Structure formats: structure tokens, C-alpha cells
Amino acid sequence: MTEVPTTSPDGRPRRSFLAALGAVAVGGLAAFAPVAAAVVSVFDPLRKRSADRDFVRVTRLSVLPADGRPRKFTITDDLVDGWTTYQDSPIGAVYLRREGDSVQALNVVCPHAGCFVNIAPSGEGFACPCHKSQFALDGSVSDPSSPAPRGLDSLNVEVRDDGGVYVRFQNFRTGQKDKTPLV
Template identity: 35%
Template structure:
């Protein structure tokens, strides 16, 4: 019997059809499984990256802060980046005191160039060791190159517990701008 001349063409066509079918099926399976996986991995990127850092942070019982006796308090908060939650990270420090009956908090960062401000009990003054700026218990400048008073922080007291809103401010400028 003579060989059918069309046969090789049909086989090639079938092979090509099967090949495309297998590849298409593979791509479909990959798309179905990759979609949810990508959505799962990308989910944290759509969430608020930080929790607690810019809100009020507990600073302890309000009655521990006595008139005219500043206490330096490290402010701790939980932080969350896209994939990690880190418990109790120090976000900053504040000097907290009662002054003329009011609870006050100041950022411990010097408004001049950002050194850590200390408190000298014998002089009743906050002092910066870097360029000798000095501030009174009311936060006002008493000496040195600081362009503005100590940066006050908002405080609130609830059920005897004090919380401080910790913010960072631009240094070296006369006005208080958050950064």
C-alpha cells in the first residue's frame, strides 16, 4: 500500500497541539497557585507599617512624678515592619516632672543639634553637654545656643497612669516642626 503523504503533517500538527496544551495547562496551574501566594506575601505591605510609635506611650504611674524632680523615662513601644513585629522597642526618652502642679514631659533630644539633655538637680536645670545649652524646669532657654526651648510632649493621664506622645522634631531651627 502506498504511503499516505499527508500522515507526517498530521503527526506534527498533533504533536504541536499536545505540546501547546501541556504548556497552557502548566501556565494555568502556575497562575492559579501563584496568585494567592503573591497576595499572601504582599499582604503586610498594605498594612500600617508601625504600631504604637507615634501614639501615646505609657510612662508609668502618674504619682511617681514629684514636683520639681524630673525623671528620665525611656518610652517603649511595639513596632511592626512589613513582616516583623518587634516587642517593646525604645522609641525615645522624655524628661517628665510636675512643675507648678502640672505634669509636663520634654523630649530628651536637645533642640540645638540633637544631643541628649541631662538634668542637674543642684542647679534645677536641664543641661546639654555638647554646647552647654541650659533650660529651666519650664523648658525655657537659660543659656547656650539652642534656638528654642525644650520640646514639650503631650501627656495624658488615665486611671492614674501617665502616657506621653513621643514625637521627633527638627533640630537647629527656632520653630518646633515634627519630622
């Protein structure tokens, strides 16, 4: 244990107090700009927005199995990553499932923690390899003990007159009950 001085050692407390106040204020002012510039730039990612995408053509309706078995497709679109712009590049994947003339599109990302969900070995649903969530073919949670807070995220699909299947690709926030698009 060391003795701690209770008064300023030179015996002129008042002047010392003003000097101390000044030293802290002026020193703080000097450090403000660099620290502020650093903090602002470190929090710059909060300003970033996810790309707002249009429908992109994924495949032809005729290649989708008529019996409702899902098939995985890669979505190709332009991608801006930081300073790089990738033209026509894979940006994500979907499961497409045909029922009659309508098509359902599911994002492959597990809504629990973001793993890539597989088609279950039985072919009768989807299974997450990470925390074992189970989903039915329509994307809903099939096993109540699954940690996933919601079913697989469905995406907007259009089957157009040219026979093409068009998907509006989006990613969603994971780990919550509501399906909130990443913006």
C-alpha cells in the same frame, strides 16, 4: 602642551558630527536605565515617614516627685527600623515633671544638634553636654548665650483616670527656631 585637533581628523566633518551626536544619544540612552534605577533607589529614603504614634503609658502619676523635680523615663512602643519590626521596644526618652496634678513631658533631645540633654548638676534645670546649652526646668532656654535655637520640646501628656501618665512621643527637627515634628 599637546596640540588639539580643531577638525575631525578624517576630513569628513558633517558625517562625523552626526555620528558623534548619535553615539552620545544612543550611549546615553543605554546608560539611562541603570543610572536612573540607581539614583531613584538612593533617594528612596526621602519617601520614608516617621511613625505617627498614639499615646503610650509611661508610668503612674504617684511615682513622680511632687516638688517638680524632673525624672527620666523610657518610652516603649513598637519600632519599625528598615526591614525589622521591634515589638515593645525602647524608642526614646522623656523627662517627666509633676506640678500639682498636671505633668509636663520634655523630649530629652537637644533642639540644637540632637545631643541627649542631662539634668543640670544643681537639679535646677537641664544642661546639654555637647555645646553647653542651658535650659530651665520648664524647658525654656535659661542662658541667652546657649546655641539652642529654642527650648526643649514638650510633648503631649495625659493623666488618665487609671492614674497612668500617657505621652504621645514625637521627635522634632533640630537646629531651627520652629518646633517641627519629624514626619
